[in-house]
Every structure is written in C-alpha cells, then in structure tokens.
Amino acid sequence: MDNISSDPFDDTTDYISNNPFDRTTDDIESRSVLLTLPEAIWQSILERLSPKELAGLCKVCTFLRDICRSDRLWEIHVEKKWGGVIGDVVYKEWKLHITTAKEKRNGPLYQQNSENGSLGSFSGTWPTLYLRSYLDDCSHLNSSLSNSFMMALYVSLETGKFWFPVQIYRGLFVREALVRYDSKSDTFRARRQSGGWHKVGSNIQWDKLRAPPIDMPPCDEYVSDCLQDLKPGDHVEIQRRSRNGIPYGRFLVILLSQLSDTLATAGAIGSSQLLMLSGIGPAKHMKAHGINVVLDQPQVGQGMTDNPMNLLVVPSLLPVEVTLVQTVGITKASLNQVVD
Amino acid sequence: MQKTEGEESKAENEEVKQVTLMTSDGVKMKVEISIVYEMEIVRSFIEVNDADHSVPFPLPNVSSHTLDLIIELVKNEYDDEFMKTFSHDELKEVLVAANYLNMKTLLDFIATAIANLLEKKSVEFIRNFFNIVNDFTPEEEAEIRKTNEWVFQDLDED
Numbered sequence: 001m002d003n004i005s006s007d008p009f010d011d012t013t014d015y016i017s018n019n020p021f022d023r024t025t026d027d028i029e030s031r032s033v034l035l036t037l038p039e040a041i042w043q044s045i046l047e048r049l050s051p052k053e054l055a056g057l058c059k060v061c062t063f064l065r066d067i068c069r070s071d072r073l074w075e076i077h078v079e080k081k082w083g084g085v086i087g088d089v090v091y092k093e094w095k096l097h098i099t100t101a102k103e104k105r106n107g108p109l110y111q112q113n114s115e116n117g118s119l120g121s122f123s124g125t126w127p128t129l130y131l132r133s134y135l136d137d138c139s140h141l142n143s144s145l146s147n148s149f150m151m152a153l154y155v156s157l158e159t160g161k162f163w164f165p166v167q168i169y170r171g172l173f174v175r176e177a178l179v180r181y182d183s184k185s186d187t188f189r190a191r192r193q194s195g196g197w198h199k200v201g202s203n204i205q206w207d208k209l210r211a212p213p214i215d216m217p218p219c220d221e222y223v224s225d226c227l228q229d230l231k232p233g234d235h236v237e238i239q240r241r242s243r244n245g246i247p248y249g250r251f252l253v254i255l256l257s258q259l260s261d262t263l264a265t266a267g268a269i270g271s272s273q274l275l276m277l278s279g280i281g282p283a284k285h286m287k288a289h290g291i292n293v294v295l296d297q298p299q300v301g302q303g304m305t306d307n308p309m310n311l312l313v314v315p316s317l318l319p320v321e322v323t324l325v326q327t328v329g330i331t332k333a334s335l336n337q338v339v340d
Numbered sequence: 341m342q343k344t345e346g347e348e349s350k351a352e353n354e355e356v357k358q359v360t361l362m363t364s365d366g367v368k369m370k371v372e373i374s375i376v377y378e379m380e381i382v383r384s385f386i387e388v389n390d391a392d393h394s395v396p397f398p399l400p401n402v403s404s405h406t407l408d409l410i411i412e413l414v415k416n417e418y419d420d421e422f423m424k425t426f427s428h429d430e431l432k433e434v435l436v437a438a439n440y441l442n443m444k445t446l447l448d449f450i451a452t453a454i455a456n457l458l459e460k461k462s463v464e465f466i467r468n469f470f471n472i473v474n475d476f477t478p479e480e481e482a483e484i485r486k487t488n489e490w491v492f493q494d495l496d497e498d
Binding site for chain 1 (some may be wrong): 460
C-alpha cells in the first residue's frame with residue numbers, strides 16, 4: 001500500500017541525475033505505475049487472460065515475461081483445460097522430462113544432440129516394458145521455457161508433443177493408453193503398448209478420457225484390502241489390462257469403487273467371482289451359494305477366455321539383434337476367431 | 341454491518357453520514373460513509389480512532405478527479421458502460437488509486453476491464469499503455485519469438 005511514494009525526491013533522484021538524457025521525469029513517473037503495483041494486482045489482471053495472450057505478453061518486457069511465465073498463472077490454465085484428464089502420474093512424468101531437458105541443456109552433449117524426443121519412465125520387465133509417457137519433440141525445452149514448469153507442460157500438451165497416460169472408456173471397458181492432443185480437431189489420438197505400439201484410436205472425444213484413478217502401471221495388479229467395505233450400490237466398472245510378464249495376455253479386471261476410490265481388482269477368473277460375491281451374476285447360481293442377488297446378470301462368468309503362451313528359449317552363441325515380440329504366422333482357423 | 345450503521349444514523353440524523361476526504365490537489369470532498377467504507381485504508385482508520393468525521397482525512401496519492409471517478413463507479417454499482425467512457429490514463433489512475441485505497445471490489449472490476457482492454461492488442465500497444473520500455477537483449481527477444489512460434493503458431497504478429 002505504501003509503495004507508491006508521495007515524495008518525488010526518493011530513490012528515483014539518483015536515476016535522473018545519472019541519466020539526464022535517457023528518460024524524462026514523465027517517463028519515470030508513469031513507469032512507476034507499472035513497477036510499483038504489487039504482484040497481486042498483476043496477478044488479478046493476468047489471470048483473466050487466455051494462454052495465448054499470456055504468451056503474447058511475454059514479448060513486452062523482461063518484467064512481464066517473468067511474471068507471465070509464472071507457475072501460479074499457468075497452473076490455472078493447466079487445471080482448467082487438462083485437470084480432468086491428467087493425474088498425479090502426469091505431473092511426475094513431466095518432472096522427469098523437464099529435468100532431463102535441463103540436464104541436456106547444461107550437459108556437454110547438448111550441441112551434437114540429434115535426438116529430439118524424450119522418454120518418460122518405464123515400468124515392468126523386458127519384454128513387457130511399459131513406457132509411461134514420452135515427448136515427440138522436446139527442442140522447446142532447451143530454451144528458458146524449461147524453467148517454467150506449468151507453462152511448458154501446458155504448451156507440450158496443447159501442441160500434442162506430450163503423450164501421457166490416461167484411461168479410455170470403450171463401451172463397457174476402461175482401458176489404459178497413452179494419448180496426445182490434437183488442437184485442430186480438439187480430440188485425442190491414443191496408442192497402447194503391448195509387444196510394440198498399437199493404435200487404439202483417433203478422434204477420441206474429451207469425455208471418453210479420464211485420469212487413472214490410481215497411480216499404477218498398466219501391467220501391475222492392484223491388490224486391495226478393503227473388500228469388506230463394499231456394499232450394494234457401489235460403482236462397478238470393468239478394466240481391460242495387460243497381464244504382467246506376458247505381452248499379449250490381456251485379462252479383465254473388475255474395479256469396484258466407492259466414489260472415486262479404487263477398492264479391488266481381480267483377474268480373469270477372479271473378476272467373475274468377485275462380481276458374483278457382490279451379488280452381480282446369474283441369480284440361480286448365486287442363490288445356490290446363499291448369496292443375495294443384487295443384479296441378475298446371466299453373462300457373468302460365461303464365455304471365459306484366456307491367452308496361454310509357451311516360451312521357447314534358444315541359447316545363441318552369436319549376438320542377436322534385440323527386437324520386441326512379433327507375430328510371424330497366423331493360421332486361417334485362428335484368424336477367423338480373432339475378435340478384439 | 342456498514343449498511344445497518346448507515347441506516348441507523350440516517351434515522352437519527354435524518355441525513356446521510358459523511359466523511360471528508362482531502363485529495364492530493366488539496367480538494368476537500370464530502371463522501372458518503374457507505375462509499376468510504378469500501379476504502380479499507382480509510383475504514384480501518386475510522387474504526388480504530390472513531391475520529392471526528394469533520395476533520396479531513398488526507399489521501400496524498402489520489403487526485404480529486406480520480407476520486408470523483410471512483411465515487412461515481414461505486415454509486416453506479418460498477419457500471420461497465422460508465423467505465424467505458426474512461427480514458428486509458430483515467431483507467432490507470434483508478435487502478436493505482438484502488439490499490440492504494442485497498443478497494444477489493446473495485447480492484448477486481450478494474451482488473452477485468454484492463455484484461456479485456458489488453459485482449460488481442462499488439463506488443464506496442466501494451467508498451468504504450470503501461471509506459472514500458474523494451475528492455476530485452478536481442479538474444480532474449482529472439483528466444484521468446486522462437487518459443488512463441490513453437491507454442492502458438494497462429495499468434496498474431498505485431
């Protein structure tokens with residue numbers, strides 16, 4: 001409040017005498033309008049501007065550039081636009097990318113660095129390695145933008161350079177995938193990793209996406225100890241996840257949640273069991289076991305399939321090029337059965 | 341709370357309670373207490389000291405013209421149309437005064453107005469508006485241009 005001085009001969013006096021031709025007194029007085037306003041006032045003006053305008057204001061002067069790149073301002077925009085689809089894991093991954101970028105920038109290899117992308121963290125063990133995020137191109141992080149965590153995150157999401165983990169609703173299922181944003185169509189493109197990259201879909205709408213409710217790699221099983229807390233009326237959903245250790249194996253996981261808290265997950269056989277124990281399944285079968293029927297759903301426990309796999313290990317004396325698992329032949333009969 | 345007090349005194353004195361403010365250019369202005377109460381800096385003083393309202397309260401950083409504008413804005417319940425008649429200089433003066441007087445509602449209102457004004461404006465316009473001198477080194481300027489090109493390809497050039 002008292003930083004607007006009423007005394008015309010305070011700290012500006014020196015400045016005037018040192019630079020008599022540089023700026024007029026008028027200039028200095030009106031400059032003080034900008035420089036003496038507390039940051040809170042700037043904040044309240046700038047937080048009303050769009051991301052694009054904030055970026056534009058960075059070109060005005062160093063003072064505005066620094067304030068317009070602040071995390072406090074960009075956090076609002078990140079939350080507003082991306083809050084529904086990015087979870088804690090995205091922030092963790094982003095921290096990794098931005099740290100790598102800074103190290104690259106300061107490191108001796110920066111000049112000859114030809115690689116543009118940046119890999120996030122891995123989970124699982126070979127050959128089932130899951131990449132949790134990656135950047136197609138991180139050349140923008142070589143600039144001072146890498147000092148602005150939130151702004152850099154916003155623009156990397158907006159420009160579609162950042163592939164980040166989400167869960168996608170597909171019919172009855174929820175499945176894990178990495179997605180990138182396409183600003184032109186305002187939709188997402190999704191990829192899934194399981195023995196190589198697979199396209200999951202494009203033109204995916206915002207409402208088909210959500211942040212993973214728990215921070216867990218897609219190959220891990222989540223074990224919950226609060227099964228007894230389940231009660232009728234709880235939200236139930238089915239997630240399709242890859243099984244740990246088997247690249248092609250997929251199985252269903254039932255996720256029962258109270259509000260947004262994940263309570264339990266189970267495998268191909270366990271899922272049906274879990275549902276039936278909760279009173280969802282064929283009424284006749286459940287009654288026979290003395291279970292109260294919540295919903296008569298004859299499909300539960302039917303049509304069970306699983307993907308068994310045999311592993312053949314051939315020791316080699318010569319070094320062998322490492323590739324991910326590939327399909328080398330499919331019989332006609334099995335082709336007819338392929339249903340995804 | 342302020343309203344009740346104002347109404348009580350209205351009933352007692354059959355006239356609106358006023359506080360005299362003295363502006364930077366030496367003008368004494370009688371202002372309704374309900375408006376004065378929006379100025380945290382004056383309000384806290386009056387409340388603590390229970391001062392004699394006839395003694396002018398000095399506002400060395402606010403001119404009589406700016407105070408007039410502020411009083412009109414509050415009286416008009418922050419009317420957008422009225423605000424639009426302000427010159428850029430008046431807008432800035434009101435912003436600085438609102439900050440000095442610590443008027444939260446007015447600050448919010450004027451921040452919105454200025455944000456709207458800055459929308460889709462060139463860098464030169466913004467420099468002129470705030471009287472900012474371009475203090476970038478050529479390297480810094482190039483770096484920002486590069487970043488912005490990368491970020492928003494369709495960002496309007498000035």
